[in-house]
Amino acid sequence: MTTSSQTENDKQEQFEIVNLKNGLKSLRSLANLETFHPVTGPRVESRILYVESQNLIERWRGSTTEFVIWDVGFGAGANVTAVIEAIEQELSKGQQSMAKLRPIRILSFDRSTAPIEFALKNVDSLDYLKNHEAHLLELLSSRRVRLHQLIDWQLILSDFSQLVFVSNSSDWAAPHAILFDPYSAYKNSEMWSLELFTALRGFLPQNEVSLLTNYTRSTSVRVTLLLAGFFVGVGTEVGEKSETTVASNQLAALYRPLTRDWLKRVECSRNSAPIRASGLKKDVPISKEDFAKLLTHPQFS
Numbered sequence: 001m002t003t004s005s006q007t008e009n010d011k012q013e014q015f016e017i018v019n020l021k022n023g024l025k026s027l028r029s030l031a032n033l034e035t036f037h038p039v040t041g042p043r044v045e046s047r048i049l050y051v052e053s054q055n056l057i058e059r060w061r062g063s064t065t066e067f068v069i070w071d072v073g074f075g076a077g078a079n080v081t082a083v084i085e086a087i088e089q090e091l092s093k094g095q096q097s098m099a100k101l102r103p104i105r106i107l108s109f110d111r112s113t114a115p116i117e118f119a120l121k122n123v124d125s126l127d128y129l130k131n132h133e134a135h136l137l138e139l140l141s142s143r144r145v146r147l148h149q150l151i152d153w154q155l156i157l158s159d160f161s162q163l164v165f166v167s168n169s170s171d172w173a174a175p176h177a178i179l180f181d182p183y184s185a186y187k188n189s190e191m192w193s194l195e196l197f198t199a200l201r202g203f204l205p206q207n208e209v210s211l212l213t214n215y216t217r218s219t220s221v222r223v224t225l226l227l228a229g230f231f232v233g234v235g236t237e238v239g240e241k242s243e244t245t246v247a248s249n250q251l252a253a254l255y256r257p258l259t260r261d262w263l264k265r266v267e268c269s270r271n272s273a274p275i276r277a278s279g280l281k282k283d284v285p286i287s288k289e290d291f292a293k294l295l296t297h298p299q300f301s
């Protein structure tokens with residue numbers, strides 16, 4: 001295990017390489033005590049959650065406009081490089097002339113470059129970054145890089161939990177796919193609040209499908225997404241984790257939308273209150289008022 005030397009003050013941005021149960025390696029944040037992609041490792045988890053669950057390649061191929069991906073919590077780049085590799089794999093099949101393929105815009109958001117800088121110093125352990133180093137270095141230095149004449153990739157260094165409130169929909173291209181990957185709601189609650197998801201919902205395209213995927217299966221996160229105006233479904237399993245979460249602006253885009261049966265679980269759960277800007281608290285059941293709002297959500301009517 002490699003640990004960067006640290007003082008108490010710079011611990012905030014410190015990471016270490018950890019061995020996962022399956023023998024693969026990943027990064028761990030020392031400030032949050034959270035491992036990135038802890039279940040099956042960076043390559044597989046990113047591919048399942050952010051490429052396959054998003055049905056990303058088919059949706060891109062079927063799109064009639066520029067296909068826009070928001071990579072929220074760029075971190076050490078595993079999710080976004082999994083997406084880029086899936087696109088490159090598709091391009092290598094050469095079935096369609098480049099001229100017919102819609103361009104792709106990737107907006108990677110993070111408040112810090114510390115995870116990617118640490119990861120780039122540890123590519124021997126984090127081998128998912130091999131083949132992407134040159135592009136990542138250009139992205140870090142210029143904040144923008146173009147790949148294969150088709151992908152326009154931008155890095156926006158900002159606090160996303162503030163940015164969504166000070167931006168409007170003309171500032172950023174509307175996302176068809178949101179790779180939503182901050183730290184967990186207990187550690188990073190400002191990224192999971194009803195206020196943030198309500199603002200984020202406002203950036204989604206009006207008439208096209210948009211999907212947000214994430215590893216969580218938390219009842220309070222799902223309640224929060226629903227109250228923010230998303231439709232919410234059960235996402236695919238990843239390793240030992242039997243389900244994850246998919247949210248969308250269109251109910252028909254979800255394979256397994258949450259049903260009224262799930263609402264019964266919400267009623268009984270002790271951790272079902274939506275997350276508000278004041279933070280996530282343990283053991284707080286949903287209030288009568290919030291439950292009444294959930295019942296009127298078009299997903300359950």
Ligand SMILES: C[S@@+](CC[C@H](N)C(=O)[O-])C[C@H]1O[C@@H](n2cnc3c(N)ncnc32)[C@H](O)[C@@H]1O
Pocket residue numbers: 035036046072073074075076077078079080109110111112115158159160161162181182183188190191
């Ligand atoms: C679990 S890591 C993301 C892992 C990353 N998706 C990957 O594939 O390597 C969480 C990331 O969210 C970022 N983050 C947390 N809160 C944020 C905020 N308020 N604004 C922007 N980024 C934030 C952190 O800096 C960190 O890089």
